[in-house]
Amino acid sequence: MSRLQIISAPSVLGLKPGGVAQLGDSLLKAGLADDLHPANPVIHVPDLNGSYSFERDKTTGCLNSLQIRDFSSILMNTVSTKLSKENFLLVLGGDCSILLGIMPAMKMNGEPGLLFLDAHADFYEPAKSPTGEVADMDLAIVTGRGPELLTNIGGLRPYVVDRNVIHIGQRDAEETRKYGSQDIADTQVKRFDLKTIEKIGISNTTDAILEYMKAAEPGSYWIHFDTDVVDDEENPAVDYRLPGGLGLQDIEKLLIGLLSTGKVAGMSISIFNPLLDPTGETATRLARCINKPLRNYHQDR
Template identity: 40%
Template sequence: MPHFAIIDAPSILGLRPTGVEHLPEALKAAGLQAGLNAEYAGRVEPLPYDPQRDPRTLILNPDALRAFSLKLAGAVAGVLRQNKFPLVLGGDCSNIIGIMLTLRRAGRYGLFYIDGHSDFYQPEAEPNGEVASMGLAIVSGRGPDVITDIDGLKPLARDEDIVAFGFRDTEQQRKYGSQDIRAAGIHSFDLEQIRASGVTAAAKQAIGKLLENGLNGFWIHLDADVLNDEIMPAVDYRLAGGLEWRELSAMLKTLISSGQAVGMNVGIFNPRLDNDGSIARQFVKTLIAGLGSK
């Protein structure tokens, strides 16, 4: 089992302050740190949020996102230098920028992106300018240079080194004019494909695609909205369908047992939409089952 080190990164710079910023406290209170026997590696303080869309880049908080990404990159690098497994608790999906910056500085790493949305919007198509809906586009080099080309390292991940897993927003992508993730060369496994082969088989196939490229390892991104809306309603952008608890734990076991995962981030769960804490407890139980099994 990896030696986990938790980093709190409650940034909502790529979304809005609706409650996602309370994710770290909620999951730790539900037993995540104790259940994984994880150490606490500190908190990366979020920068002030500006609700006004930047007219130059068409995104929210471009300069603050760049600055926060640099801070988060430093925190993740510190954990990796100790040969520990960073577990970054968001916050929204824009945390992936700082995380992949860390790995891009260190070598060639892949990204296993588990999300109910493809997060491949370009700024002009995203209705609110929220970078949380552009995560895969940004790290693959599509978007304004202020956040795609930090330290001159664009792209932070190559298309062929990325897996998009579990998305079910194809109709929304078409409605709003999102870029087509499949046409980009990113390895795409939507919910329908996963259902057809089974989550474990699909995860193994996806890992195989990544490992063909001689990577140093890969990062796991987990957005809570990949889960079935009936069991995970505590998210801001809800979609019908999704994975079940047992499927998520089985998938995480598969990823961890590959021996190639170097860290993971969790985002988008909104504790304000979980009135009695029961969703957080089940989420934590599932994470421990998936990550903590030898």
């Protein structure tokens, strides 16, 4: 049986101060991992949130560039020490800039793959980002686009190459055009946007992704689950809402399929904001959605 190691990484440096820092505590309280029997206690990574600044760095054009670099270095070292064939890592954010600490750690063990579930492309250049928040440019950064300070932590740029990235569930294409973001469609990133998934169905989408993974070069993948990929009616507890999205049942089926490959080293969860979920109902639904795939995976290993 594979060993589950939970890592708490509640950084909001790539977004803004607020509820996403409570994501891990909220989901664990809602039952996440209750029947998964983690091998060891939760590892808590210092979040550096107390040093948050609302002013863009003049050199990088991003908010909190130095703080994110420092936090990412800490997280990178933590993840790298726990990555192994025997462990499955579950990293609880925070915002999705936590990928800047995870993917360099994956790169240390060879060319990785990234399964990126997100309603947004997260492909802005700092100058085009309407906010300067690294959470809206994290995929661009981990593929080597952006300021050297963030794209080359540990001298590992790019942390993942375009052809080894599969983006799942995007539905912000109109918004990215409005702000002039660089277009993810102009890259080698494999894309299954929401319109495509709705057209062919989640089962066919999952099969297509598994075929792509089978033919691709990475021996190990990371899943990044930004919870705003979930249908807005099922998960309204996110800071930047968009109508539509994938149903939780679809996410569950997809995760079961991805984990069945045996090629996934771990998963990160980000962006869920418990302060926007006063009854705790959304946290409970998310915890259930994640638990079944992880339970099946660990029983099969």
